[in-house]
Amino acid sequence: MGAEDAYPFRGLRVLDFGVGAVGVEVGRLFAEYGADVIKVESQARPDFMRALTPAWMNPAFASSSRSKRSFAVDLSSERGVGLLHQLVRVSDVVVDNNGAGVMEKLGVGYEALRATNPRIVVFTSQMVGGQGPWSRWIGYGPSTHPVSGLQYLWNYPEDAERPAGSVNIFPDHLVGRIGALAAVAALIQRERSGRGCKIDAAQFETPINLLGDLFALEELAPGSLRPAGNRSPRGAPWGIYRCAGPDEWCAINVRSDAEWEALRRALGSPDWSGRPEYRTASGRLAHQDELDARLGEWTADRTPQEVAQRLQAEGVPAGDVQHAAHQLADPQLAARGYARVVDQPGVGGMVFEGPSFRGTDLPEPIIGPAPLLGQHTREVARELLGLSEPEIDALVAEGVLEEARPFEGAPGWGQA
Amino acid sequence: MLATPERPLAGLRVLDSADEKGELCGRILADLGARVIRLEPPAGARSRRLPPFAPGRSTSLYFALRNAGKRGITLDFRTPTGALLLHRLLERADAWIETERPGALAACGLDPAELLARHPALVVTSITDFGQDGPYRDWQGTDMLGFAMGGLLHRCGRADRPPVMPPGSLAYDSTGLVAALATLVALYRRLISGRGQHLDVSVLESVANMSDWALPNYSVSQGFQARDGAGFYALYRCADGWVRMVVLVTRHWRALLDWMGSPAELTDPKLDQFLERLVRRAEVEPVIERFFADQKKIDVAREAQRRGIPVTPLLLPAEVLENEHTRARGTFGALAIEPGLEVRFPSGLLQIDEQRVGPRERPPGLGEHNEAVYCGELGLGAGELEALRCQGVV
Numbered sequence: 008m009g010a011e012d013a014y015p016f017r018g019l020r021v022l023d024f025g026v027g028a029v030g031v032e033v034g035r036l037f038a039e040y041g042a043d044v045i046k047v048e049s050q051a052r053p054d055f056m057r058a059l060t061p062a063w064m065n066p067a068f069a070s071s072s073r074s075k076r077s078f079a080v081d082l083s084s085e086r087g088v089g090l091l092h093q094l095v096r097v098s099d100v101v102v103d104n105n106g107a108g109v110m111e112k113l114g115v116g117y118e119a120l121r122a123t124n125p126r127i128v129v130f131t132s133q134m135v136g137g138q139g140p141w142s143r144w145i146g147y148g149p150s151t152h153p154v155s156g157l158q159y160l161w162n163y164p165e166d167a168e169r170p171a172g173s174v175n176i177f178p179d180h181l182v183g184r185i186g187a188l189a190a191v192a193a194l195i196q197r198e199r200s201g202r203g204c205k206i207d208a209a210q211f212e213t214p215i216n217l218l219g220d221l222f223a224l225e226e227l228a229p230g231s232l233r234p235a236g237n238r239s240p241r242g243a244p245w246g247i248y249r250c251a252g253p254d255e256w257c258a259i260n261v262r263s264d265a266e267w268e269a270l271r272r273a274l275g276s277p278d279w280s281g282r283p284e285y286r287t288a289s290g291r292l293a294h295q296d297e298l299d300a301r302l303g304e305w306t307a308d309r310t311p312q313e314v315a316q317r318l319q320a321e322g323v324p325a326g327d328v329q330h331a332a333h334q335l336a337d338p339q340l341a342a343r344g345y346a347r348v349v350d351q352p353g354v355g356g357m358v359f360e361g362p363s364f365r366g367t368d369l370p371e372p373i374i375g376p377a378p379l380l381g382q383h384t385r386e387v388a389r390e391l392l393g394l395s396e397p398e399i400d401a402l403v404a405e406g407v408l409e410e411a412r413p414f415e416g417a418p419g420w421g422q423a
Numbered sequence: 424m425l426a427t428p429e430r431p432l433a434g435l436r437v438l439d440s441a442d443e444k445g446e447l448c449g450r451i452l453a454d455l456g457a458r459v460i461r462l463e464p465p466a467g468a469r470s471r472r473l474p475p476f477a478p479g480r481s482t483s484l485y486f487a488l489r490n491a492g493k494r495g496i497t498l499d500f501r502t503p504t505g506a507l508l509l510h511r512l513l514e515r516a517d518a519w520i521e522t523e524r525p526g527a528l529a530a531c532g533l534d535p536a537e538l539l540a541r542h543p544a545l546v547v548t549s550i551t552d553f554g555q556d557g558p559y560r561d562w563q564g565t566d567m568l569g570f571a572m573g574g575l576l577h578r579c580g581r582a583d584r585p586p587v588m589p590p591g592s593l594a595y596d597s598t599g600l601v602a603a604l605a606t607l608v609a610l611y612r613r614l615i616s617g618r619g620q621h622l623d624v625s626v627l628e629s630v631a632n633m634s635d636w637a638l639p640n641y642s643v644s645q646g647f648q649a650r651d652g653a654g655f656y657a658l659y660r661c662a663d664g665w666v667r668m669v670v671l672v673t674r675h676w677r678a679l680l681d682w683m684g685s686p687a688e689l690t691d692p693k694l695d696q697f698l699e700r701l702v703r704r705a706e707v708e709p710v711i712e713r714f715f716a717d718q719k720k721i722d723v724a725r726e727a728q729r730r731g732i733p734v735t736p737l738l739l740p741a742e743v744l745e746n747e748h749t750r751a752r753g754t755f756g757a758l759a760i761e762p763g764l765e766v767r768f769p770s771g772l773l774q775i776d777e778q779r780v781g782p783r784e785r786p787p788g789l790g791e792h793n794e795a796v797y798c799g800e801l802g803l804g805a806g807e808l809e810a811l812r813c814q815g816v817v
Contacts, residue, residue: 015612046479055672066643067636128425141748143725146669146733149656153667153737158658160491160590160740161579170737171667172653173579180633181597185451188604189431189773191456192609196431197612204431207774212754214745216769217447218591222482223766225473225740231478232740237588241475247571247585251732256586256650258571305432315562324563331641334574334631337551342557345628346638358642363629364605367539368612368620419752 014041015368020098020285023075024045025114026054028148028176029210030104032183033190037100038074039362039372044079045098045387047091050210050409062137063380071110072377073349073359078388079409084406092123093392100190104132106336107142109423115419117205127203128193130186133179135207148176149209155214156222162234162317178213185213243291244270244298250314255329257311259302259318264288269321274305291316351376379411428776430456433611438462438512438519440500443470443566443592444626445490445522447551447599448606449455451503452518453492454771454780454793460796461493461502467530467789477764485672487760487786488768489596495787496796497817501531503817507794513538518546518606518619525555535621545619546609550602556626564626566656573630574637581652592630594630601629655701658737659712665737668727671697677728753779760785793817 023034031054038153048054056068060217081087092115095101101120103110110116110131117129131137132308134146134156150175153160162171179264189206197203215222225232237246242262250257261267264286271280279301284290291298306314311327318325334340335358346360362372388394388408402408435457439449451457461468485611487703513519519538521528528534528549531738535547550748552564567588570576575594582668602624609620631638641647656669670676673695680689688710693699700707715723720736727734738746743753744767756770756779771781797803797817811817 010598013612013616015608023633035446036604052431059671064610066639069637069712070639102489136496139748139751141728144728144733144735145657145731146735147671149653150669150735153665153735154743156738156740156743157589158665158667158737161587163580163584163587165629170653170658171580172583172656172658172667173589174648174651174656175575175578176635177575177589177593177633179637181600182595184601184604185772187605188451188600189455191604191607192431193612193775195435195607196433200429204776208772209752209754210776212752212769213772215749215754216772217596220475220488221590222740222744223484223488223768224478226744226767228478229741235588235590237585239567245567246604247576249585249586254577256571256577258565258567259563260567260577262565271758282814292800296751319559319562322563324565324568326564327561328571328577330577331574331647332556332645334634335637335641337572339553339557339559339627340631343554343628344626346642347630354643358638360636360638361628362794363476363601363625363632364622366609366620366622367536367609368616369622385457416778420694 012041013368015369016040016042019043019100020045021100021102022094022098023164024101024103024105024110026105027056028071028179029186030102032180034075034128034188035071036075036184036187039046039374040369041373042100043093044075044382046072046378047080048077049079050082050380051081051083053380058130064351064352064377066351066357069351069354069357069377070359074373074379076376076381076383076387077378077411080386081407081409082113082115084407086402087407088387090392091115091409092119094387095120095123095127097391098124099126099128101129102186102190103130105135105147107137120351121203125202126197126375128190128205128206130190130208131183131308132186132210134168134209135211137193137397138209148179149174151211151214155211156218157214160218160221160234162236164234164238167234172267175346178210179380180206180239182210183212186359191304222341227311238295240292242266243295244302246299248303248314251309252305252313255311257306257314258328259314261291262324266323266384267291268319270323273321275324293317304327347374349374351374353379381409382410382411384408384410428778430780431775436516437743438516438688441520441522441550441599442468442474442580443446443595444519444552444661445548445599445602446470446658447596448492448548449521450489450782451492451600451603452606454769454773454782459493460792461490461495461787462512463497463789464499464757465496465497465790471789477766480795482761482764490786491758491768491782492784494792494796495660495790496793497790499816500533502531502814504811504814505523506532508797508801509533509817510541512796513545515800516545517610520548520602520606522550525560530797538634539619539621542669543618544613546606546613546622548606548609548622549617549626549763550598550626553631556628566592566595569598569626573627575630578648579648582650586650589608594626598624598626598629612614653660657708659715659722661715661720662717666715666720666734667737668732668734670700670732675732676700678709678732679711682730682732684728688711689736692713701811708791720793721779739802756781758782758785766788790817
């Protein structure tokens with residue numbers, strides 16, 4: 008290579024068998040920093056996120072599969088598996104979050120991959136892990152909430168027997184980041200050892216590990232762990248308050264007596280706030296209901312952004328409860344250049360999420376469109392498998408390789 | 424018996440002065456084999472005083488979970504002597520994880536750019552609530568603000584109630600893990616460049632990146648998912664609790680119909696489509712509810728899963744701690760976090776080559792490794808260490 012390329016992963020190749028979010032996000036993070044990330048799919052086994060909409064392209068899929076290539080191959084054929092192993096020989100990382108046993112059945116389980124390339128780093132992740140009596144259980148991010156304690160604890164304390172639930176797919180995106188960091192650690196080790204390894208992250212164990220102190224408490228004092236809702240023993244007032252506008256809310260956390268005094272200043276020191284019992288944290292914690300009612304009256308007439316500005320000006324932690332429309336208008340995200348506009352074939356102009364981190368020796372992440380299924384089959388077959396055009400034509404005709412089908416008409420996302 | 428294989432980051436040296444925003448960063452690096460020195464102010468990290476506490480003790484389980492496996496020293500690097508000592512520690516470190524407010528390091532003579540000039544191979548990972556620049560740079564942040572402003576909270580909870588926070592500190596802990604990713608990307612880069620760098624990690628952007636594609640979707644449809652309880656990730660009441668069933672694809676729907684004996688109310692083939700079922704929820708849900716009502720949650724989950732339908736039982740905390748699956752997997756393990764106090768902590772986020780990767784040692788006592796690090800590694804005399812202690816530097 009000529010001039011030094013600052014992309015840290017330039018020269019690495021990742022085979023991405025990810026579906027949904029977990030594995031797909033690992034691939035995304037490698038692609039953004041220069042790795043050649045190749046989605047391995049087929050008409051029969053597409054990334055299900057792709058297949059959620061008729062044109063097999065939509066914003067969510069595009070975001071997570073950004074900047075990748077797509078190689079479509081039928082892994083139910085012996086020839087297809089053979090070609091895949093040829094790719095493994097020139098790859099560094101394989102990512103998978105299919106159900107337990109799926110990769111083995113396709114002939115691309117860890118042992119087979121390692122036999123082909125002992126330097127391969129494999130990241131695999133299943134909902135409840137690859138081992139244990141429930142390992143064959145299937146599900147999605149939200150399916151991990153009930154079995155990790157998250158569902159029970161993510162609730163209003165006064166209504167704990169009736170689960171509130173959330174439509175969030177947490178921890179999928181986080182497990183993707185854990186997978187990426189573990190894979191990079193393994194690549195660092197490989198520089199020394201010359202060997203790859205298999206990394207496994209059971210999705211339901213991510214929330215369990217993050218809530219580990221709570222589980223330890225439950226073990227020491229059985230029955231003590233209950234949903235806490237929006238309050239905290241760390242201070243008061245502490246919660247989510249209604250603001251002006253439909254379904255508009257703000258978050259306020261008073262962590263100290265000094266912040267309480269600052270909050271009073273921000274509110275213009277109303278009479279009700281002068282009660283002596285409010286001066287101490289214990290006093291405020293004992294009078295949370297009335298404090299919340301008073302503070303809620305004040306916030307109800309203001310937008311969440313206005314509340315945040317007023318309180319932050321006095322040094323009180325306060326912020327708006329954002330949804331996507333807020334994110335797009337958020338001054339901080341705007342100043343940081345968070346929203347990235349990309350022209351995505353099959354969707355049109357759309358916004359991708361920007362990075363979570365930047366560095367003085369990291370270039371801007373590569374944020375480009377996601378591939379159509381099989382968009383790069385021919386190019387990958389030619390460049391990496393050394394196949395001639397007639398050989399590729401024959402494999403496509405046999406159905407071993409699949410090429411992208413152009414969009415018919417313009418069935419973009421949203422026109423379903 | 425085979426020797427325990429070397430962990431991937433063996434030999435890596437990390438200095439960690441992070442507060443709650445980044446404590447899990449050093450923890451996962453230590454899990455992966457790095458030697459992490461937790462640096463606290465002489466009065467102790469704030470998180471030592473955060474709940475939950477071990478019953479009847481002042482021991483913070485919050486601190487213990489996030490600092491297990493680290494070594495611990497004290498240092499006030501805001502003092503001139505402390506800053507000098509920090510430089511000596513950084514000379515021997517590959518990475519420094521820090522969470523000072525933007526500009527605060529420069530104010531005590533530790534500007535990251537100057538640090539890098541002096542320690543060119545060092546990776547400085549700075550974790551802040553909103554980032555090193557921008558109009559909110561100096562705003563106060565908390566875990567709740569991160570979860571709220573990052574876009575996850577708005578959709579959580581019932582439609583007729585305020586958004587409701589999840590348990591724990593998921594925004595801050597997730598950011599710590601993102602910071603670990605950033606640190607390792609920079610260290611991987613260093614293998615080629617030989618240079619370190621300064622990383623800027625924010626809670627706001629870390630959380631926003633986990634808001635389920637809300638921004639990409641909105642940018643095209645001008646719509647967003649409103650708060651709606653469990654929504655189409657539905658929860659059903661059983662005889663002894665609840666289950667969650669996520670039926671998105673036709674295959675799962677047909678398996679469910681088959682299990683229910685193809686009830687007459689649900690024979691319309693249009694119901695094969697997810698969107699159709701969503702629109703006609705009022706028609707569909709009662710049939711399913713009746714079917715599950717008199718069965719036990721674990722039986723429902725087992726039979727559904729046997730039939731290939733994604734159902735999971737809602738477990739109470741005690742049931743998570745103790746069930747056939749977590750037991751078989753070793754999801755939890757025992758860790759003695761201080762003399763006479765053994766707790767059950769989750770045994771780690773990862774397995775590498777089938778070996779669990781998690782905390783191997785208890786969290787450090789305050790200043791527990793001062794002598795080992797300052798005298799044993801930096802070569803200070805016992806008298807010098809004592810003098811630093813008297814000056815309040817360590």
